[in-house]
Amino acid sequence: MNRGALVLGLGIGGFIDGIVAHQLLGWHHMLSGWYPPDTPENLHLNMRGDGWFHLLCLVLVLAGTALLNRSTPLPARVLWGGVLAGWGVFNLVEGVVDHLVLGIHHVRHGPSQLAYDIGFLVLGVVLLLVGALLARSTTGGVRR
Template structure:
């Protein structure tokens, strides 16, 4: 088993999947925001395209690494799942704290009186995913226990 590479594969897939959910649900279906909302709508749409391209790169890289590990029978499945939740939650928390609050490139939603419930829900969801990833990591077998 290659635990570090298994976590990496899952993390790449988790980041890519959460970016896809964010883009599809919040950028396209609900139209709450674009990746970059501090310019024209055209720039906002262009920034969404860049996010989509990056998300695809993360997904493809993660799945190629996962397939390679599985082919060589070196995949640590629980570690990969742990990485998935760590990556998804990490993306969510980074987006909520850095993009929304520090850099202010966009907010979760516009045209609402109080952003706090949206921010709390957004960041809390990410923290819960990270906690799930940590729990899975703690419950995965280590090499020391198997030797």
């Protein structure tokens, strides 16, 4: 698996999570498990947490791009397979550490939050497996 594609996928996965779950759906913020956004102060704290999270995602995307630029061009399947696998790794790390272990936030707070958290982990496994299979199924390309 190409490191650059994997790191790029980590950042893209984070951006997709932040944009969709935090901003578009409004299901949670980065720190909403610890600081429910029910006061202006807590909402501001959560917004800052989201900002730091998005900044980390940007750093990962830039690092992945820099790593990709240091190597020969990859076959598209290897690149996109690595990106999907990286997104899957993001979901697994985020889901286990932030959702289950630390309780910083859950995918969607409420009575079904464990189901949403498990669904997020299942999506991570599927993305990782599909990405790994896609990256390995090149024909005639150089595998790394």
